[in-house]
Every structure is written in structure tokens, then in C-alpha cells.
Amino acid sequence: MKVNFFKYQAQTTPHPLAMEISRAKGSFIYDNNNKEYLDFVAGVSACPLGHNHPKVIDAIKIQLDKYMHVMVYGEYIQKPAVELTKLLAKYLPKPLEKTYLTNSGTEAIEGALKLAKRATGRSEIIAANNAYHGNTMGAMSVMGYEERKQAFRPLLPDVKFIDFNNEDQIKLITHKTACVILETIQGGAGFIEPLNNYLKKVKKKCSEVGALLILDEIQPGIGRTGKLFGFENYNCTPDILVTGKGLGGGMPIGAFTASSTLMNLLQDNPKLGHITTFGGHPVIAASALATLKEITESDLIKDTLEKEQIFRQHLVHPLIKEIRGKGLMLALIMESLEITNSLVLQCQDKGLILFWLLFEPKAVRITPPLTISKTEIIQGCAIILKVLDEIQHH
Numbered sequence: 345m346k347v348n349f350f351k352y353q354a355q356t357t358p359h360p361l362a363m364e365i366s367r368a369k370g371s372f373i374y375d376n377n378n379k380e381y382l383d384f385v386a387g388v389s390a391c392p393l394g395h396n397h398p399k400v401i402d403a404i405k406i407q408l409d410k411y412m413h414v415m416v417y418g419e420y421i422q423k424p425a426v427e428l429t430k431l432l433a434k435y436l437p438k439p440l441e442k443t444y445l446t447n448s449g450t451e452a453i454e455g456a457l458k459l460a461k462r463a464t465g466r467s468e469i470i471a472a473n474n475a476y477h478g479n480t481m482g483a484m485s486v487m488g489y490e491e492r493k494q495a496f497r498p499l500l501p502d503v504k505f506i507d508f509n510n511e512d513q514i515k516l517i518t519h520k521t522a523c524v525i526l527e528t529i530q531g532g533a534g535f536i537e538p539l540n541n542y543l544k545k546v547k548k549k550c551s552e553v554g555a556l557l558i559l560d561e562i563q564p565g566i567g568r569t570g571k572l573f574g575f576e577n578y579n580c581t582p583d584i585l586v587t588g589k590g591l592g593g594g595m596p597i598g599a600f601t602a603s604s605t606l607m608n609l610l611q612d613n614p615k616l617g618h619i620t621t622f623g624g625h626p627v628i629a630a631s632a633l634a635t636l637k638e639i640t641e642s643d644l645i646k647d648t649l650e651k652e653q654i655f656r657q658h659l660v661h662p663l664i665k666e667i668r669g670k671g672l673m674l675a676l677i678m679e680s681l682e683i684t685n686s687l688v689l690q691c692q693d694k695g696l697i698l699f700w701l702l703f704e705p706k707a708v709r710i711t712p713p714l715t716i717s718k719t720e721i722i723q724g725c726a727i728i729l730k731v732l733d734e735i736q737h738h
Contacts, residue, residue, distance in 0.1 A: 345364055345376075346362060346364065349362065350362075361692065363375055363381075363692070364376040366378065368383075368395035368396060369394075369395050369396050370394045370395060370396075370713075370715070371383055371394050371395075371712065371713055371715065371716045371717070371720050372395070373395065373697065379695065380695055381692070381695050381696065381697050382695060382696050382697065382720060382723060382724050382727075383395070383697045383712060383713065384696060384697055384698055384709075384710050384711070384712045384724050385697050385698065385699045385709060385710075385711055385712070386711055386712055386713045387594065388589070388699065388709070388711065389563045389568060389589050389590055389673065389711040390589040390590055390592065390594065391590070391593070391594045391713055392566055392567055392568065392590040392593065392635065392639060392644075392713060392714045392715070393593055393594075393635055393638055393639070393713060393714065393715050394713035394715040394716070395594070395713075397593065397594075397634075397635075397638070397715070399634045399637075399638050400593045400594065400631050400634045400635055400638075402634070403630040403631055403633065403634035404595075404627055404630055404631050404634075406630070407424060407626055407627050407630035408627060410626075411626060412625070412626060412627055413621075413622060413625055413626070414626075416619065416620070416621050417445065417619065417620045417621065417622070417623040417624050418619075418624070422624065422626045422629070423626075424626045424627075424629035424630040424632075424633055425445055425624035425626065425629040427629075427633050428443075428445070428629045428632050428633045428636065429442070429443040429445065431633065431636055431637070431640075432587075432599070432601060432636070433601075435572050435573075435636075435640060436573070436585070436601060437581045439602075439603035439604075439605075440581065440582075440585055440601045440602065440603065441601075441603060441604055442601065442602060442603065442604045442606075442607040442608075443599050443600070443601040443607075444599065444600050444601075444607065444610070444618065444623070445597065445598075445599050445623045445624035445629065446588075446597070446598035446599060446600070446620055446623045447596055447597070447598060447620060447622050447623055447625075448478070448588060448596055448597070448598045449477075449478055449560075449562035449586065449587075449588030449589060449598040450477070450478025450479055450480045450483045450598070451478075451480070451598050451620065451623075452562070452586045452587070452588055452598030452599055452600045453477045453478050453480075453482065453483040453486075453525075453558075453560065453562075453586055453598075453600075454478075454480055454482045454483060454618075455600050455610075455618045456523075456525070456558045456584045456586050456600040457469065457482050457483075457486070457523065457525070457558070458482075458610075458617065458618055459584060459600070459602065459606060459607070459609065459610060459617075459618070460522045460523035460556045460558060460583075460584065461522050461523075462609050462610065462617060463522075463556060463606055463609055464522040464523070464554060464555065464556065465522075466520060466521060466522035466555075467501070467502045467522060468502045468503075468504065468518075468520045468521045468522055469485075469486060469500070469502060469503045469504070469521075469522055469523055469524075469525065470503075470504050470505070470506060470516060470517055470521055470523070470524045470525070470555075471486035471487075471488055471503060471504075471505055471506075471524075471525050471526070472488050472505065472506055472507065472508040472525075472526055472527070472530065473488035473489075473505050473506070473507050473508065474488045474489060474508070474530060474532065474533035474534075474703050475487060475488040475489075475508070475525075475526070475527060475530065475532075475533070475560075476489070476527070476531055476532035476533075476702050476703070477525065477527070477560050477562075477586075478562075481496070481499060481500070482500055484496060484499060485499040485500035485503050486500075486503060486525050488505050489532070489702075489703055504516060508526065508530050508533070508536060508538070508542075509536070509538060509539050509540075509542050511540070511542065511545060514545055514546055514549050515549075517546070517549045517550060517553060517555055518553055519553050519554065521550075521553060521555040522555060522556065523550075523555055523556040523557070523558050523583075523584075524546055524550055524555060524556075524557050524558070525558040525560065526543070526546065526557070526558070526559060526560065527559075527560045527561075527563070527564070528543070528559050528560065528561050528564045528565075528573075528574035528575050528578070529563070529564045529569070529574055529669065529670065529673060531563045531564075531701065531702070532701055532702030532703040532704070533701075533703055533704060534668060534675055534677065534701060534703070534704035534706075534707045535668040535669035535670075535673060535674065535675040535701070535707070536668065537668075537669070537670060538578050541578070541579065541580075542578075543557075543559070543575065543578045543579075543580035544578065544579050544580045546580075547580050547581075547582070550583070556583040556584060556606075557580075557582045557583050557584070558582060558583065558584040558585075558586060559574075559575050559580075559582035559584075559585055559586070560586045561573055561574050561575065561585060561586060561587050562586060562587060562588040562589050562598070563589055563590075563673065563711075564670075564673055565587045565588075565589075565590060565591065566587065566589070566590035566591050566635070566636070566639060567590070567639045567644055567645045567648060567671075567714055568590060568648065568671050568672055568673045568711070568714065569648070569670040569671040569672075569673055570645060570646075570648045570649040570652070570670065570671040571645065572639070572640060572645060573585070573587075574670075577670065583602060583603075583606065584600055584601070584602045584606070585600065585601045585602070586598070586599070586600045586601075587599045587600075587601070590635070591632050591635065591636065592628060592631055592632050592635065593631045593632060593634060593635030594631065595627070595628040595631040595632065596628065597628050597629075597631075597632055639714065644714045644715065645714075647714075648671040648672050648714060649671060650718075651671075651672060651716065651718065651721060652670070652671050652672060652674065654718055654721045654722065654725075655667070655674055655710065655721060655725065658721070658722060658725035658726075658729070659676065659725055659728060659729070661728075661729055661732045661733075661736075662736065663678055663679055663683055663732045663735065663736055664676050664677070664678065664732070665677045665678065665679060665706075668707075672710075672711060672712055672714060672716075673711055674709075674710040674711070675701060675704070675707040675708065675709060675710065676707065676708040676710065676728075677704075677706050677707055678706045678707075678708060679706070680706060681705040681706060683706075683732075683735055684700065684705065684706055684707065684708055686731075686735050687708055687728070687731055687732065687735065688700060688708060690731045690734070690735070691727055691728060691731055694727050694730070694731065695727070696724050696727040696728070698710065698728075712724075
């Protein structure tokens with residue numbers, strides 16, 4: 345299998361981890377030798393209920409027996425998609441009430457950027473340095489990391505970059521600006537939270553000049569930060585909200601949500617302002633609906649902050665410089681890139697899955713399922729500390 349993996353399946357890096365998976369359940373993944381790995385990554389924040397959650401699996405099976413894809417997005421009334429968008433509206437503050445379902449986070453970003461241009465008639469987009477919003481051409485245009493995008497230029501024109509949390513640069517938002525797009529918590533940059541009401545100040549400036557604020561919650565959304573949506577921590581409701589990852593409960597999904605007034609602009613002038621064949625797929629919408637219900641009807645969101653404290657209490661070590669992030673979206677900042685690499689790779693050998701962040705080479709990702717138990721957290725932390733001791737004394 346490994347030979348075929350490298351021969352036939354396109355790779356994203358020269359050195360993929362190449363662990364061969366046989367099954368996964370709860371907080372654990374098993375390789376083809378039946379070795380158990382405790383999962384502290386959750387498919388890069390995409391599996392909030394862990395692996396093969398019974399309620400998600402049941403919802404998928406029930407829908408499979410009824411129908412799968414029947415018609416392009418938005419033409420037929422398909423119950424799982426309607427129920428999902430209704431439930432999102434129930435938990436979102438006004439005026440966020442209408443949701444467009446897509447196949448991925450990056451496609452939802454594309455839709456949000458298009459909607460902002462359509463609504464304002466302007467072309468200038470302001471994004472943040474070290475931002476990551478996905479990898480299609482529009483999303484890449486607002487990625488604040490030149491090294492990863494220079495090979496693919498030219499990209500969208502009229503994109504300007506500001507520094508996240510820099511209040512002086514808010515004045516760069518003007519009457520020419522269609523939208524400002526920010527991650528609620530910067531992910532790839534190292535899990536950097538907005539400080540000092542930064543998002544609120546950006547939103548105020550956007551409102552003054554008629555620009556829209558797009559918040560990318562693809563990673564911090566769906567309960568990961570101790571609130572259902574990350575922006576609820578920072579007193580700032582965006583004009584357009586983008587979600588994905590955890591919303592699907594392990595299935596591929598993206599969504600962008602805005603007021604009815606805004607969202608209805610995609611219906612006309614031109615018609616078919618954004619279209620997708622498989623967006624709102626009934627099986628995926630059923631999975632997402634079951635996931636959202638479980639997260640909102642259980643104690644998982646409340647428990648997230650308690651679990652964060654267990655991580656912070658246990659992960660004290662001279663090689664860990666700081667722990668960034670909120671809830672179960674945490675990043676260990678190490679002394680060096682070498683320590684980060686050693687920690688990720690040696691923990692995998694010892695049965696614990698950790699991962700990197702996109703742009704911050706000293707960071708180690710800890711984004712476990714929200715369902716992870718306190719015992720499992722302590723078990724994983726013990727492995728991390730053991731490996732760090734070995735690295736320190738090597």
C-alpha cells in the first residue's frame with residue numbers, strides 16, 4: 345500500500361507522515377498493525393466529536409437509505425440541508441440568518457469574497473499578514489504568506505495586507521474597501537488571539553466606510569474555543585461568517601452565512617452568483633446536523649475550557665516557551681523548529697498524534713476532539729513530557 349500511495353496519490357510535501365490507517369474510534373486511530381494512537385489533532389480540527397461518533401454514523405446511514413445527491417445546490421428542498429441552515433440561524437446572532445452550504449472551507453471563502461464584491465460594488469480586499477484562508481486562487485490571494493503563493497501569481501488584484509492586532513493600520517480601511525477578511529483567531533500564524541477589542545474596532549471602521557467584515561471561523565468555530573463560535577468571545581459579529589472543518593463532523597463541508605439582504609444578492613444580477621453541484625449534499629448535511637445538535641445539546645462546549653486548563657496545568661516544561669490559543673485550539677510554542685519536529689515525530693512513535701502549524705515553525709498543534717476525556721488528556725500530556733525530557737537530556 346505504501347508503494348502505491350507514493351506512486352499514484354499526489355503528495356503535498358516531500359515527507360508525508362505516511363501512517364497506514366485501518367480504523368478509528370473515539371479519541372483513537374489505529375494503524376494496519378493495530379497499534380493505537382491517541383489523537384490530539386482531530387483531523388486538523390475537523391472531527392469535534394472524535395472518530396465514528398454513533399450519532400453521526402446513524403444520521404449518515406439513515407440518510408444514505410433515503411437519497412444521496414439528487415440535484416445541484418439550491419434547486420430542490422432537501423430536509424438535512426434546510427434543518428442544518430435553520431439550526432445555524434438559531435444559534436447565530438442577528439442579522440446572520442441565511443447560510444450557503446459548500447464543499448469546503450476554501451470554497452466558502454471564495455463565496456464570501458464574491459458576495460462582498462457584489463454587495464459593495466468595490467474591489468479592494470484587506471487581509472492580514474500570516475493569514476490562511478484556504479488554497480484556491482481567491483483564498484490564496486488573501487493568504488498573507490508570500491513564500492507559499494509566489495509560484496502561482498498573478499492572483500486577485502487590489503488585495504492589501506495589514507498586521508493582525510495592529511490598531512494603527514485600521515485606518516487603511518477606506519471607502520474603496522469591499523471587505524476586510526480576518527481569522528477570528530489566526531491559525532497558521534500560531535493561534536494568535538485578537539487583543540484589546542481589535543475585532544470590534546475593525547468592525548466599527550468597516551461600518552463607517554461601508555465595507556463588510558468577513559470572519560473566518562473554519563478552525564475556531566463549532567465549539568472549539570468554549571463558545572459555539574469563536575467571535576462570541578470577542579464582542580464582534582461579522583457581516584459574513586465562514587465555517588467549515590468541525591461543522592461536518594468528519595465529512596467535507598464549508599458554509600458562509602450573512603443577512604438575508606446580503607445573501608439574496610447572489611440570486612440575481614447576475615443570476616447564479618455562486619453555484620456548486622455538491623454543496624449541501626444530503627449525507628454531509630445530515631452528518632453536520634447531527635454534529636451541531638450533539639455539540640449544542642451536550643456539555644461539550646462548557647467542558648472545553650476545563651479541558652484547556654488540564655492541558656495548561658500538565659504541560660509545564662522548560663522547553664515549552666508558551667501555550668497559545670483558547671479552549672481546545674492550543675499551540676505549544678517550543679524553543680526551536682528542531683524541538684518541534686522531534687516532538688511531533690517521537691510522540692507519533694510513542695502512540696500520540698501531534699501536528700505542525702502552517703507558518704509558525706516553532707508551534708505544535710493540539711486540537712483534539714471536543715469529546716476527549718480528562719484521563720486521555722493526562723495520558724497524552726505524560727507522553728509529551730516524557731519525550732521533552734528525552735530531547736532535553738539528549
